[in-house]
Amino acid sequence: MLHLVVYDISDDGSRARLAKLLEKFGLQRVQYSAFRGELNPNDREVLARQVGKFVRDDRDCIFIIPLCQRCSSTAIVISNTGVELVKEKGVEFV
Amino acid sequence: MLHLVVYDISDDGSRARLAKLLEKFGLQRVQYSAFRGELNPNDREVLARQVGKFVRDDRDCIFIIPLCQRCSSTAIVISNTGVELVKEKGVEFV
Numbered sequence: 001m002l003h004l005v006v007y008d009i010s011d012d013g014s015r016a017r018l019a020k021l022l023e024k025f026g027l028q029r030v031q032y033s034a035f036r037g038e039l040n041p042n043d044r045e046v047l048a049r050q051v052g053k054f055v056r057d058d059r060d061c062i063f064i065i066p067l068c069q070r071c072s073s074t075a076i077v078i079s080n081t082g083v084e085l086v087k088e089k090g091v092e093f094v
Numbered sequence: 095m096l097h098l099v100v101y102d103i104s105d106d107g108s109r110a111r112l113a114k115l116l117e118k119f120g121l122q123r124v125q126y127s128a129f130r131g132e133l134n135p136n137d138r139e140v141l142a143r144q145v146g147k148f149v150r151d152d153r154d155c156i157f158i159i160p161l162c163q164r165c166s167s168t169a170i171v172i173s174n175t176g177v178e179l180v181k182e183k184g185v186e187f188v
Contacts, residue, residue, distance in 0.1 A: 006100045006157060008127050031155040033102050041168070048170045061125040061173040063100060071160045074135070076142045079155040 002072050003027070003039040007054075007062040014054040018062070021050060031079060039066075096166050097121070097133040099141075101148075101156040108148040112156070115144060125173060133160075
C-alpha cells in the first residue's frame with residue numbers, strides 16, 4: 001500500500017539519518033521532510049520501531065500514513081516544486 | 095471525512111497565519127506543524143485555495159490528506175507528546 005511519511009525533526013543529524021533510513025525502505029523523497037512509497041504492514045511496523053530513536057524533543061514528530069486508492073486520489077499537495085504524491089494524475093496542485 | 099493537514103512553512107509569520115486559518119476551518123492542532131479534523135470535499139477545495147498563499151519558497155509544502163477509517167486506523171504517529179490522530183484508540187504509539 002502507498003504510504004506517506006512526513007516528519008518534523010529539529011536535529012539536523014537525526015533528520016539526515018532518518019532520510020537515509022527511509023530511502024533504505026525504498027521510499028522516495030517528495031519534499032524537504034516528506035517521503036512516499038509502498039510499504040506492507042510488516043514493513044510499516046519495522047519502520048515505526050526503527051524511527052522512534054530520531055524523536056527527541058517535544059516538537060519532533062513522525063507520521064507514517066497509509067493512503068488507500070481513494071485517500072491518495074483526493075489528497076492535495078501544495079508546493080512550488082510540483083510534489084507528486086501518486087504517479088498517475090490523481091493529485092491536484094493548486 | 096477525517097483529514098490530516100501537515101505542513102513545512104519556513105516563514106514564521108506565514109506559519110502562524112496558516113495555523114489560524116486551519117483553526118477557523120475547525121481543525122485541531124495535533125503537533126507543531128500538523129492539524130487534524132473533519133472536512134467535507136467542498137471545505138477541502140476551499141481550504142486548498144486559501145492556503146496556497148503561504149507557500150513561498152521551494153522548501154514550503156502543505157499536505158491536505160483525507161484519512162478513511164481504514165487509513166486512519168493503521169496510521170502510526172511517533173512523538174513524545176502523545177499525538178492522537180483519531181479519538182478512539184486506533185493509532186499506535188511506538
